[in-house]
Amino acid sequence: GNSVTQMEGPVTLSEEAFLTINCTYTATGYPSLFWYVQYPGEGLQLLLKATKADDKGSNKGFEATYRKETTSFHLEKGSVQVSDSAVYFCALSEGPTFTGANSKLTFGKGITLSVRP
């Protein structure tokens, strides 16, 4: 089945530091890949996505590139801010299979990022 593996957390950085959060996946077909962010006390929000190999998703200074050869979708930001403190989830969505099974989002465990001033 499909799975998403994220690096262990939590991660604590100083403001303006460089951020990398690793994500690798296992899928039988050609999934779309997503990063979701959950700010304290909130639900999940889509941060960025990529739908095919070599696509780069970007939003709010965050970027992630869909690497089919390494089955990875690592999240990066050049200079983090205190307001980026949140939980980050990597996820994949795969279309219906030939057996007719429905697609769904598969999430990683999430990683907590804390940015100190």
Place this chain on the structure above:
Amino acid sequence: ETGVTQTPRHLVMGMTNKKSLKCEQHLGHNAMYWYKQSAKKPLELMFVYSLEERVENNSVPSRFSPECPNSSHLFLHLHTLQPEDSALYLCASSQDQTLSEAFFGQGTRLTVV
């Protein structure tokens, strides 16, 4: 604001109570989902509805009972819960189930005492 609204935001209930969680979306989406988020565990997909029909039930105990009366509303009826059911329950919707992203509500923080 994602367009998906959940009520209540917080709920405390006893193990013998019956309560319901409500989710509403006016995004024109055809698929709706219930997820459970517990501390230090991955998001758990509980139920999936597509065009108001339940298409997935991931071995969820019968004390959780979903209802989807129309494409804009989704309920989760709760009865005789256990303390380990305390968690954040998230509702989500998507255009359909084919390679589309989900929009999440803010969740209901449930505490079972």
